[in-house]
Structure formats: C-alpha cells, structure tokens
Amino acid sequence: MAGQPGPGYPGGGVPGPHGRPGHYPPPGGRPSGPQWHAGPPPGAQWHAGAQWPAGAPFQPVSPQAPPPRKRRRLWLKLGLPLVLVVVLVGGFVVFLYGEAGGFRSAQEKDLNSGSATDPLEYGVNIAAGDTHQYATDVPGYTPGATPDAGQLAGVDPRQFYFAVLKRQGMVKVSEVIHASYLTEDLFRSTWPGGLVEHSVVDWQTRKFIKETQEVSSADGKLQHSETLRRCIEGNQEAQYTAADPAFGFPAKWETEPEDSHSCSRRMQPTWDVENVGTSDGVMPGGLTADELDRYLSYVDHVPGLLDVRKPTVFTGTDGKQYLRLDVRIVPQDGKVEDQDRQGVAFLNAGFAQTGKKPSDYPLIVGAGTNQGRHFQYYLDPQTLLPAYSAAVDTQPVKLDGTTDTGEDQNLVRTLYEYKYPHQLDPARTHSGGPTDVGYTAPPFPRPDLPDR
Numbered sequence: 269m270a271g272q273p274g275p276g277y278p279g280g281g282v283p284g285p286h287g288r289p290g291h292y293p294p295p296g297g298r299p300s301g302p303q304w305h306a307g308p309p310p311g312a313q314w315h316a317g318a319q320w321p322a323g324a325p326f327q328p329v330s331p332q333a334p335p336p337r338k339r340r341r342l343w344l345k346l347g348l349p350l351v352l353v354v355v356l357v358g359g360f361v362v363f364l365y366g367e368a369g370g371f372r373s374a375q376e377k378d379l380n381s382g383s384a385t386d387p388l389e390y391g392v393n394i395a396a397g398d399t400h401q402y403a404t405d406v407p408g409y410t411p412g413a414t415p416d417a418g419q420l421a422g423v424d425p426r427q428f429y430f431a432v433l434k435r436q437g438m439v440k441v442s443e444v445i446h447a448s449y450l451t452e453d454l455f456r457s458t459w460p461g462g463l464v465e466h467s468v469v470d471w472q473t474r475k476f477i478k479e480t481q482e483v484s485s486a487d488g489k490l491q492h493s494e495t496l497r498r499c500i501e502g503n504q505e506a507q508y509t510a511a512d513p514a515f516g517f518p519a520k521w522e523t524e525p526e527d528s529h530s531c532s533r534r535m536q537p538t539w540d541v542e543n544v545g546t547s548d549g550v551m552p553g554g555l556t557a558d559e560l561d562r563y564l565s566y567v568d569h570v571p572g573l574l575d576v577r578k579p580t581v582f583t584g585t586d587g588k589q590y591l592r593l594d595v596r597i598v599p600q601d602g603k604v605e606d607q608d609r610q611g612v613a614f615l616n617a618g619f620a621q622t623g624k625k626p627s628d629y630p631l632i633v634g635a636g637t638n639q640g641r642h643f644q645y646y647l648d649p650q651t652l653l654p655a656y657s658a659a660v661d662t663q664p665v666k667l668d669g670t671t672d673t674g675e676d677q678n679l680v681r682t683l684y685e686y687k688y689p690h691q692l693d694p695a696r697t698h699s700g701g702p703t704d705v706g707y708t709a710p711p712f713p714r715p716d717l718p719d720r
Contacts, residue, residue: 384625387617391637392602392610396621397569399562402430404438406652415591415649417581425576429595430564432645432652433551437560439653442553443468443687445707446545447483448634448680452719455681459714461485462683465545466705468692471554474535476546477696481705492704498696499531506699521699537628548657548684549633549641550597550615559622566618572600573614582646584711590655591647597640599665608664608672611640635661636677642717646710656710657684663720671720679719683710 375396380388387394406428409419436442447462449455454462461483468477482493494510505526511519526532533542546552555563567573575596582592602610612633616626626632635641640662648655660681664672685708695701 384623385620390616390620391604391613392617393604394570394602396566399565401561402434402564404431404434406431411650411652413650415581415589420579420581423579425578426574428579429576429593432647433564434560435652436551436654437553437555438557439553439688440472441468441470441689441691442547443689444548445685445705447683450678450680452679458485460683460709461490464705464707467545468689469535469546469553470692471552475692476535477692478531478534479696479705483707490707490709496703496705499534500698503532505531508703523699540627540632543630543632544634546630546632552629552631555622562621563618566621567614570600570614572598586711588711589649591649593645593647595643595645599638599640601667607666608638608675609667610638613637634680636664638664639677644715644717646712653688654686658715658717660717660719685710
C-alpha cells in the first residue's frame with residue numbers, strides 16, 4: 269500500500285519501478301544529520317532479494333545511468349584521409365628528390381655534369397668513390413741498398429705499388445729517356461736501340477728539355493747517330509750534325525724555326541701528340557699528396573683494373589740490385605655504349621679527380637683509351653722510385669672477354685729510363701753542349717711482355 273514501507277525497507281521509501289528502491293526519502297522526509305548520503309552503505313551493494321541491514325540508515329541509490337551512446341569519431345572521418353594525403357604527397361616529394369639526385373653522393377652527381385672531374389668526359393661511366401690516403405712507406409719493408417727478399421715476400425703488392433706511384437708523382441723535376449717500338453718485330457730486332465727521346469720537365473715552371481736521336485745496337489753496344497735535334501727557346505730547333513771526315517764536313521750546330529710545332533706546343537694544354545713522352549703515361553711529377561690520393565683512390569676502386577704481382581729482388585748486369593715489379597692495367601667494363609672494355613680511359617678519369625685535365629697538365633698515354641698496359645718496373649731499392657721500366661700496350665678486349673681483332677691499334681713497346689734531377693741542365697736548353705741524349709743500355713735482357 270502506498271505510504272507503507274516496502275519489503276526489506278524498514279522505514280524505507282516506496283519501491284521504484286521493477287521493485288528497486290525509489291530515489292526519494294521515506295515518509296517524514298529526508299533524515300537529518302550526516303548519516304544520510306546517496307548510495308548504499310560503504311561496502312554494501314544492493315541487488316534483487318537483498319535485505320537492508322538492520323538499523324542501517326536509509327541511503328537512496330542513484331539509478332544506473334544508461335550506457336553512453338557510441339559516437340562516430342570525427343578524427344576517423346577526417347584524420348585518416350588527411351594522413352593518407354600526407355603520406356602520398358610526402359612519398360611524391362621523396363620520389364622527386366631522389367630523381368633530382370638528392371640521395372646521390374657528390375661523386376655520383378658529378379657524372380654527366382661536364383665538369384673537369386666528370387669521368388664521362390674521359391669515356392667511362394663509373395663515379396669516383398671515397399678518397400683514401402696512401403702512404404709513401406711500405407709496412408714491413410725497410411728501404412736499403414741491399415733489399416731483403418724475406419721482407420718483400422710479406423708486403424701487400426698493391427700497397428707497395430701505390431707507395432711507388434706516390435713517391436714518383438711528388439718529384440718536382442722528372443727525367444725520362446725512352447725508346448719506342450711500333451711493332452713487335454722492331455722490338456725484337458733493334459732492342460735496346462731505336463728512336464730515343466730525352467725528356468726533362470720542371471713541373472713547377474713548366475720549362476722542359478726535349479731531344480731526339482736514333483740509337484743503334486750492334487754486338488751489345490749502343491751507337492748514337494750523327495744527328496741530334498733539340499728544342500730551344502723561341503720556338504726554334506737546334507740540330508747537331510757530327511763531322512764527316514770522308515767528305516771533309518766539320519761537326520756543326522744549326523738553328524732553324526721548327527715547322528712541326530713539336531717544340532712550341534710542348535707542355536701546352538690540349539696538345540696530346542706533342543706531349544707524348546713527358547712521362548711514362550701513368551705518373552707525371554709535380555703533384556701534391558692530396559691530388560695523388562684522389563688519383564690513386566679512383567683507379568684503386570675500379571675492380572680488376574690493376575693486377576700487381578709481388579715485388580722480387582733482381583740483380584742487373586751492372587751489378588746493382590733492383591726491385592722488379594710486374595703491373596698490368598687490365599681493361600674493364602666502362603658502363604658506356606662501347607663494345608670494348610676500357611683501360612687507359614680509367615687512368616684519364618682517375619687523373620682528372622685531381623681537378624686537372626690530363627690533356628692540359630699533361631698526362632698523355634700514346635695508347636688507345638680501350639687498351640691496357642703491361643709494365644715491368646725495375647725500382648731503386650733505396651728510394652722506391654722507378655729506375656727503368658719496359659711497357660707494352662695491350663690488345664683491346666670486348667665486353668665478353670674476347671680479343672677485339674677488328675680494332676686497329678698499335679701495340680707499342682717502350683723502354684723507359686728514369687732520372688730525378690733537381691733542375692734542368694742549362695747546357696741542354698740551347699744550341700751547343702752535349703751531342704747525344706745520354707742513352708745507355710738497360711741492365712736487364714729484353715723482356716717478353718704479352719700484349720693481351
């Protein structure tokens with residue numbers, strides 16, 4: 269009955285819907301005092317059939333709130349498409365950045381740039397790598413007049429060769445006397461004679477000496493011809509002619525303008541032919557340590573380009589001991605549209621990393637850019653500088669590794685003698701003075717160097 273306490277609610281209020289206690293106070297109003305508060309007594313929860321604790325004050329319970337309505341999250345509607353747009357735009361920007369070369373190294377960006385250091389300017393499409401520092405000393409080897417064969421057996425051949433090249437490249441004045449043989453038959457029949465050129469270059473002043481003379485060989489002895497030609501100042505050429513007693517002609521020097529430009533274009537930029545012979549075609553002089561590191565780093569990082577054998581001790585016919593070192597420049601794929609592998613082209617591209625054009629400095633190799641070279645060096649064991657070398661330009665090789673027999677290239681063989689003076693000999697810069705190129709027979713027999 270209305271107004272009566274509900275079951276289990278002593279003095280309680282009227283039950284609410286579904287038999288649950290109402291949320292209003294019992295008759296007589298809300299109890300006064302602090303004992304009344306909303307909710308069940310601490311630790312007690314109401315449930316159907318539960319008895320209200322005897323003597324416990326009435327504590328109305330708030331009705332259970334309905335579960336919150338699930339709202340559609342606005343960020344799912346707007347955020348996900350926005351994230352997708354950002355990802356797509358960001359990916360496109362990254363793609364454009366990559367296409368523009370943003371992820372390439374400075375050396376890779378240099379390819380096809382047309383700069384002086386661009387390897388494509390020299391016929392190869394292989395970028396330079398990192399620059400390393402190369403020492404002039406060889407770990408495990410102590411230079412001396414009497415070389416230790418045991419020490420040589422333990423050295424790294426490539427490291428040894430790079431030490432030799434770095435020493436050679438830093439000389440201020442280089443002197444090379446060389447005889448060239450255009451065919452193998454001439455090499456065999458006239459060795460060690462031939463057409464000999466004497467070249468001395470001061471790499472700082474760019475002043476030079478250039479002399480040519482025919483030298484013949486008979487019974488193991490060399491005979492200089494009666495005529496010597498020498499470049500002198502003023503774009504002129506001095507010529508010496510020995511006396512001819514049979515006809516009563518005295519020895520004489522004559523000076524005349526040179527018509528071939530072989531003197532006026534010497535050590536001038538771009539003139540390849542006129543600058544052949546200023547070095548051995550691998551290493552000129554006058555370079556800094558940093559320039560040499562960049563040059564050597566390039567040729568060092570082309571796989572298979574250099575094949576260097578262990579140095580050995582060699583005793584020459586002059587009684588001196590030398591270090592013999594065999595080195596092959598082996599043509600490799602230049603990654604360009606050419607049916608042949610590239611050899612000398614890699615030397616040119618490597619030298620260009622110094623910032624100097626090979627044709628301007630000059631570093632000139634008479635061989636074709638698709639040819640390799642095979643060197644046999646004879647080194648001074650104390651200075652580790654070349655004293656002599658014999659070299660042959662090798663056959664062009666196709667990409668599949670077969671010899672390119674259709675390529676018409678001269679397989680020139682050259683004998684080099686090296687000297688390292690402190691300055692040019694003034695007596696050889698004008699008419700008069702020495703009447704021969706100072707060529708002597710090498711202290712080793714004619715080498716049999718394969719041309720492929």
